[in-house]
Amino acid sequence: MVTAANVPLIPSGMGRTEAELKSKTAAKEVTKDRSVLTKMLDKSRDEQYNVFMKMFLAQVKNQNPDNPMSTHEMTQSVMSFFSAAEQAQTNKLLKQGNDMRMKEQMATAKSYLNKDIVYEGNVVRFEGDAEEIQLMMPAEVKEAELVILDANQKQVKTIPLSIEPGKQTKTWDGTSDANAETKVAPGIYYTLVRAHNIREKNMEIPTILKGRVRQISYQEENGEFLLLVKDDIGVEVDDLISVRKPVSEEFVGLRKNMQEQIRQYEELTNILKGQFQSDASSFANSIPEYIG
Structure with a gap:
């Protein structure tokens, strides 16, 4: 960290060359011009026009009589101003449109x-649970398969697909072609459908x-x-x-509770139905034959 005590102090106008002083003065003028331009661009279009006309008229009044501004130069100055003003307005409208969008x-x-x-x-993060993958099979497919790739685009699993047109749902349980018993490591994997039609052309089928x-x-x-x-x-x-x-x-808990109550009701109904049939059979057997 530099402190004030470590910085040599140079009195204004001393220890500097004439070129440095002129460069500093020019820099101040540029900064001043930029400040004036910035303030001018912040004004409305009518205010910009009024400021420009005042500056333009002042320039015309104070021009060198021995070398006056030509009509062409005057026209160019006016056209340059209006072109810059139109461009600034267009940029402002574009920015407003982008902000709104x-x-x-x-x-x-x-x-x-x-x-x-x-x-x-086509990106799947495998975390141990089975992943459901769907696709819409188009017509005229000769053969197709679903392929699971790892992060290095190396083939991990191949799942056969039906060529019947329509929606298909496949489940990848995390196993690989090399090992059907052990699941792959958690991470990012990719899905790819390899398919070609009856004309032997490759088909792009999104998952x-x-x-x-x-x-x-x-x-x-x-x-x-x-x-x-x-x-x-x-x-x-x-x-x-x-x-x-x-x-x-x-809602999920309520639905499970209702399903459990329905199951218990069905079990009780079956028990009562079986008991009623048993009692009815016993009652029929106990009726004397002459009454029958």
């Missing part, structure tokens, strides 16, 4: 927080995944917001297929 995107992204989403994607939006992330390089599922997998809003609010835990 960003606010709308942020509001839209925030509305997905803590929602369950279905989206097109459909599920997740819950935990966070929102902004990408400066493309100016887009990402929905983060499992904290680090980003989903673009354009890739969403469906969104729904997750069922509350209270």
